[in-house]
Amino acid sequence: MTATTHAAPLTLRRLDLRDPDAAALRERDALFRRGAVPDPAVREAARGILDDVRARGGAAVRDAAARFGGGRPDGRLLLTREELLAAADAMAAPARDALETAIANVRRFAETQRPAASTRTTIVDGVVLERRWLPVMRAGVYAPGGGAPYPSSLVMGVVPARVAGVETVVVASPADGEGDVHPVLLGAAGLLGVDALLVAGGVQAIGALAYGLADEDLAPMDLVVGPGSTWVTAAKIEVVGEVAIDLPAGPSEGLVLADASADPRTVAADLITQAEHGPDSPALLVTTDPALADAVEAEVRALLMTALRRDILAAALGDHGRIVLVPDLSAGIEFVNGYAPEHLSLDVEPLEDTVGRIRNAGSIFVGRWSPESAGDYASGANHVLPTGGLARACGPLAVEAFGKYNQVQRITREGLQALRPSIRTLAEAEGLLAHRDAVEIRFEGDDA
8 A cells, every 4th residue: 555645744633432323423433443353355355365375375375476476586485493593693673672571571570471281170070070270282373574674573472472482473474575585573483492484475375274274285274373464364364263363453453542731742643653554554643732732743744754654654644643622521432341442551640540440441541651652662562452342342462362261071970960950951941852862872871
């Protein structure tokens, strides 16, 4: 997508909910139900690419790369663990030190998330149920690339997988326009002990992870995670049923809830940070104070003047930026919970009381010293987060996503005898007499 250049001065669209009319309420409700699932036409096109990858394997991935980009000039798809380790050894010290810090912090937080190995419950005497947590065996992690490398996304996907105990982790990331994968991303993969790196992007990469590439000796993954473009999201949705995914994720989004006590310059910086993710990234300020809204808008204009990616920033803010005016803090909190943002920055008083009233947000940044950038790179929290309002029911990528529970049922003769009347009655009510008989046959000859 080509960024739209907006004429200065930039004006952020306003939604006034202090005394809303029907049109304002409709606009609010549309924001609340914006969704993370791509356009059906994108999904249909993605389905065609996926079908081709399933049928033709590596040849289809190479053909897609020739059409859409993301491949190597020599057509090679897989880089080995040994090559990735060599890339880690070759990294410059500052990049390696920064990555090792990020990895250590993410691992420290992830290690608190691993569920208990098992729990047992006695239902009645002779009926014991066990719930066991086990990691998946094979996980694929998508890390965006191409235009810019995202080693931070690779860290966020691989570290919790390794903490969970996943045996095989394969990363997919596209090459740039010259056919190269950035050395820092390769080095990060080496530091993380990734088993292989698939040089592919978009739909074809998700298809390769989901279906495997028999001609490249790449087995199908059990789980595919990671953020990406609309096409990546569409592909992830389409492969569900044959492979598990973390969640569909639309464009990155952020919301700042601020009042008159906030610093307009840091609020503006947080909005610009969010807009930097891409030209389709929503960035919202929700405030009780019109004067703050005006001051933030002025600061946004000033900061854009010297911003490196100002065309992208202006496109995101001009098309998807908003200032929402609310009558009071409670109304602001209500808006936040209805919108369910991926990133939420809070700069209000009372601060901690407000944190306690937030139900729906992917990651919450508390106070002016907690910028989103910290969570994106180094705080240890995961930055793979629900978008499109999915924070109403989903949370950040975590260790739990890389495992699953199974149930173990241990029933003795006495336990089955206790359950027998209920089984018989319910099976007969449903007309599933073979279910009843599978129990009764065990008691043939019994006087009970």
